[in-house]
Structures are given as C-alpha cells and as structure tokens.
Amino acid sequence: MFDSGSRETSASNAPGYADVTCSAENTGITLARVRFTELVGLLGFTLPVDASLAQVVFPVRRIKAGETLCHAGDPFNAVYVVRSGFFKTVATETNGAELVLGFPMPGEVIGLDGVDSGRYLAEVIALDICNVAVIPFAQLTQLAHQYPCVEKLLYSLFSRELVHKNAMAWVLGTLSAEARLASFLLDLSHRYGRLGYSRTSFALRATREEIGSYLGLKLETVSRTLSAFAAAGLIDVNRRQITLRDPARLRRIVDPNVEDDDATPHKRKSAPVTARRPRTPAQPALAMAA
Amino acid sequence: MFDSGSRETSASNAPGYADVTCSAENTGITLARVRFTELVGLLGFTLPVDASLAQVVFPVRRIKAGETLCHAGDPFNAVYVVRSGFFKTVATETNGAELVLGFPMPGEVIGLDGVDSGRYLAEVIALDICNVAVIPFAQLTQLAHQYPCVEKLLYSLFSRELVHKNAMAWVLGTLSAEARLASFLLDLSHRYGRLGYSRTSFALRATREEIGSYLGLKLETVSRTLSAFAAAGLIDVNRRQITLRDPARLRRIVDPNVEDDDATPHKRKSAPVTARRPRTPAQPALAMAA
DNA sequence: CGACGTCTTGACGTGCCTCAATCTGGGTGG
C-alpha cells in the first residue's frame, strides 16, 4: 500500500543510489564513497556527461540519530550533501536560547553559511540515521575551476539557499500560525515527493518544540493547530505521523488566492480553521480519549 | 554640530571615492566608471594589490528616489554594488501583498538571489538619490576565474548574505516588537557608522509601513514603539530623524544578557518600555536607572 | 512498574492587530 514510504530513508531504499565502495562498514570512519555526478542528480541539477568528472568521488559519513554532524564554531572546511536521513540545524544565541534554522533533507546542502566566517555557525544534529557526502570546500572550488558547469552549479546552490531564506522571511513575517503550519506541511510534502516518497503521508521527525522554533511559534500552538487541522478534516495526525487529506485547502490557508478548482478566484479570506465553537456550542470539536 | 551626517549620502561626500571618468553627467546613460578595487574596499574586503586587477572598472548607474533599479522577473545578468543612497527590496507575492526584504545601503550587494532562477525576484526601489556599480555577473565570474582572491570574495559575499538572512529569521521568529525595532535601529546605526557617518544620529529613509513590513509588524506598532522608546529616553524621534540616546539599553532590549556596564550579568528580563502605567499613573516610563 | 519525554488540552493574560480619528508637513494651484 505504500502508506508511508518516508519512514525509511536509508540510502539503500532510494532508487539508484549506491556507494561506490562499501568495504569496512563497521569501522568508525566509513570508507564508502559517492560519485560527484550522483550528488548532482540528488541536488536536482543535470550536468553534461563528462568522463573525468564522473570519476570524482567524495567520502561518506554516517550519523546516528541524536549525534551532531558539526558544531557551531568548528572550523569550516567542508560542505555536506545529505544523502539520506533528516537533520535539524540549530543556532544557539549568546543568551543560550536555541533557534532551529532548518531541517535539511536528502538532496540539500549544509554548511554554505560557513564560507565567509570560516566557521560553522550552527549545530547540525541528526534526527534520524543519516548519510551525508563530505565535500571539502577547497576541492569543490577546485572542481568549479576546472568545470564551468560545476562553477555554475555552486553559484546556483548559494543563490537557491538565499531564495529559500527569503521565503522563510515571508513565512515568519506575514503568516499566521495556521498559515505557517500549513506552509510547513506543504513544504515537507513537496520535498518528500521530490525524493520519490509519498506526498500525502509522511512522518515528522522533529518534536513540536523544534517545529515551533523553526516557525517562530510555541510548541503548544503547533500542537493546537495540528489538532485543529485534523478536526477540520485537513490532515490526519497520529503523534508524528501526518497524512494530508486536503492539500488544496491547506494551500488556500497559506494564500487565499490560489486557484485550484471551484469558487471565485477573487479576494476571499479563508476562515480560520480554529473557529471557536464552529457553530453549535453544544458540539465538542473532539472527543477526548473515551 | 554634525547632527546628521547621514542625511547626505552622495558619493561625493564619502571619503576617497570618486568616479574614474565623469564625462557627460547629464546623458541618460552615465559614462562614469568605478574601479573594482574601490568596490572591494566598499564591500569591506582587502585584496592584495594587483596592477592588472586595479585596471578593472565597472559602469555606474544613477537612480533618483522612487525609481527602480530592477523589477521582479527581469532577466538577471548583473549584480549591483550600492555606492551611495538607500534602497528597499520588495518581493511582491502572488496575491499582491508586498514584503520588504531589505534596505540595501552603500557597500552592500544587490541581486545575488537572481543567480539560480536567472531572474530578479524582487523590485529594488531607490528611497534616495542612489549610485550603484553595475557588475555583469558573467564578468564577475570571469574575474573570479583569473584571480583566486576575487573568487574567494564572491563566495564570501554569498555566504555573508546567508548569514544575514539567518539573523533575520532570528529577529522575525523570536523577538518582540520592541526588540525587533531596537535591533533594527542598532543595525542601521552600525551600518551608518561603518560608512563613516554618525552612529547615533541618522535618518530613516523608509516609511513606518516599509519598516513594519521588513520587521513583520504593522505601521502603527512601529510608530507606537518608536514613541515609547522616545518617552523612555532611549532615542529622540522627529519624523524620520532618529538620535540614539542610550544604545546600551537598546542592546539590552534585544538581548537582556549583554554585559556592558553595571548590574548582574544573569537572567534579568528588561521590563518592556511600553509598560502600561509603570507604577504611579502620574509618572511616565523611564523608571529604571536614572 | 515507575520515571521520563512528548504531546494534548484548558484557562487566562497580553502583545500586537484592527479600526478609526486626528495631526503634521510638504506640495499644488488659484
């Protein structure tokens, strides 16, 4: 039934990706390697085939859930491309408060923000068994020198990250709690789908608190809003397992003006899902555990 | 008195910067040029002196207040370095809502987010008489190829932008309205100071609404908060003219744990400046240190 | 089985938004 293809994201499940060498699986330092061309595909780029470029490989690191890929303040010398698993990047402020900056998934790059200062400026913590390609930045720029297509790719990666951060500013600066959550769920859906997993059924790997931190909300608000979505029939929630029931309406919560099927495409404000007392005060929205 | 060195930001006022050629001032297309090495200094980098690199110049564009440097959707082919003036970058969403993404000032780069999609994705509008260097991106990458130091600079620019956007996420996601405004004022102060202007007295070039959009607040909240700061003796406000009276306390509003002079460096929450009736209804807000 | 982390839900307070009136300064035209 493929009800949740996202639960297992180990590389062996992903279609067509395999380590070049797989010896000594159990040593602390893995000897596995990935082809650069493979990573390019994961990143969503297509490069002209090149025999010499196809020979380039990078080492792979495996990280268990809870372990950190790199610490804030560590000297920067490599970027990482996630091959499988699920991370969170956490910036710790001077006052000790933590802020979740993102949830890197397979096909996404980690560490580009360390180039300028020469240090990583966020903890990167695995929320799952993870598998990343380690790409020494000096080697990457070297490749960019030799191959114009790689150079272009590298600039695109930076730029893409910037675009994403701008979108994040939009979410944090203008959207309500409901819209932020809806946007977050749709983003996850899209990213899982892009990887070949189900777009409608997936697991949140993060706690409510981590999600809240990422979205500028408190964990209670995240929990309440998810419950409200479920009560409205938009999604199913079971702990961290999410199933999207009405993605179109979720999208309309983010932006009331998206045109998808019926109704006028004009200015119509989707009423908040968390309407207090939907109509008859007698009807409890949700029966608590019987 | 030097009460507002920031009011005039034309290039002729900035120390040591002059166009290489200044013919035909009044033609629509300016013939002025800037040396690349000059821009590098403006950007805050130091490069090893190189005779050939010192010959590289870029054209200059002058833009009057209210005009736009580039439109969202325009094909991307150049980045801009602000030499003088003050811009706002505005992303217009599908629903027509506008979001101010930033306020580029001299020494800052515009357009890096267009590399990936090949199109600018925000309007860049001058809030002042502006002067920018036009740097064709292809030419810039070409330079990066020839000069490793330029290559490093380019990566740093991208990375620096990313770091700044992360900081913005922090502001939008975790700070109160007061803290956001304080952070904004301190940021402006720092950026003006970096340019050789007064850190304590400067003019906001943006309206309350634009500032609010940038900070995820409504214009009324911006106005109220500025008034509250003024009432508390933190700043002076006269329309768009701002004078910082107590930067240290502003900093403490952003992060209560900064250590600057007195008091315990422990967990102390700076009471909101907008205290409703601080104690005795007769006494206005500046209760803390006399 | 108890301890713990996570999640849920309720009650309440408040910070910011909303709506609205007024004020100011700068620009325009007679």
Added chain:
DNA sequence: CCACCCAGATTGAGGCACGTCAAGACGTCG
C-alpha cells in the same frame, strides 16, 4: 500668500491570536 489636499505619522479603544501557566494523557524505556 493662503487654501487646500494628501501621504505619512501619531494616538486611542477594543478585540483576537498567540503566549503563558498548568494539569493531565500517552508512548517508551529502564
């Protein structure tokens, strides 16, 4: 020169969305 206008700014009153505090339910692990 003044009347007029209008965008921008200020200020108030009231409401709601989200934060805060608190209690309990659930799943997991030792």
